[in-house]
Amino acid sequence: xxxxxxxxxxxxxxxxxxxxxxxxxxxxxxxxxxxxxxxxxxxxxxxxxxxxxxxxxxxxxxxxxxxxxxxxxxxxxxxxxxxxxxxxxxxxxxxxxxxxxxxxxxxxxxxxxxxxxxxxxxxxxxxxxxxxxxxxxxxxxxxxx
Numbered sequence: 001x002x003x004x005x006x007x008x009x010x011x012x013x014x015x016x017x018x019x020x021x022x023x024x025x026x027x028x029x030x031x032x033x034x035x036x037x038x039x040x041x042x043x044x045x046x047x048x049x050x051x052x053x054x055x056x057x058x059x060x061x062x063x064x065x066x067x068x069x070x071x072x073x074x075x076x077x078x079x080x081x082x083x084x085x086x087x088x089x090x091x092x093x094x095x096x097x098x099x100x101x102x103x104x105x106x107x108x109x110x111x112x113x114x115x116x117x118x119x120x121x122x123x124x125x126x127x128x129x130x131x132x133x134x135x136x137x138x139x140x141x142x143x144x145x
Contacts, residue, residue: 028093035089055081 008014036053044050056067057078064070070077118127124138135142 028089031093031096032085032089035092036085039088040085052081052084055079055084 040052044052054067056070057080058064058070058075059078060070060075062073062075064073064075067077067079067081117130119130119132119142120126121128121135121138121140121142123140124135126135126137128135128137128142133142134140
């Protein structure tokens with residue numbers, strides 16, 4: 001059983017998938033940092049000096065000035081600022097993946113189909129050269145069209 005598992009794990013597709021998952025996780029952390037550390041602070045400044053990650057709705061009934069204090073007290077909160085950051089993370093990742101897949105699809109466009117060099121005999125249905133006027137298989141005369 002161990003040998004079968006080892007053979008399965010060492011197949012190229014499994015290793016490629018593992019590398020993709022690891023790189024994807026690292027890419028996700030980079031995007032999260034990009035959104036929370038680079039995009040959201042200027043956006044919060046433009047909106048009115050708002051830190052999106054600290055926006056919350058306290059539903060416990062007790063007032064807390066910051067999200068950290070509410071969490072420390074164990075209060076029930078709806079953290080919509082963190083949710084906004086997460087949605088923005090997702091949108092940026094989706095956009096980057098879309099652009100990447102779009103570019104890869106452009107690179108791997110199929111070559112245009114070559115012009116046919118043969119035609120089909122209408123009597124015996126064998127392939128014959130385009131310029132042929134007689135079929136070599138059945139010797140019938142083939143009209144050029």
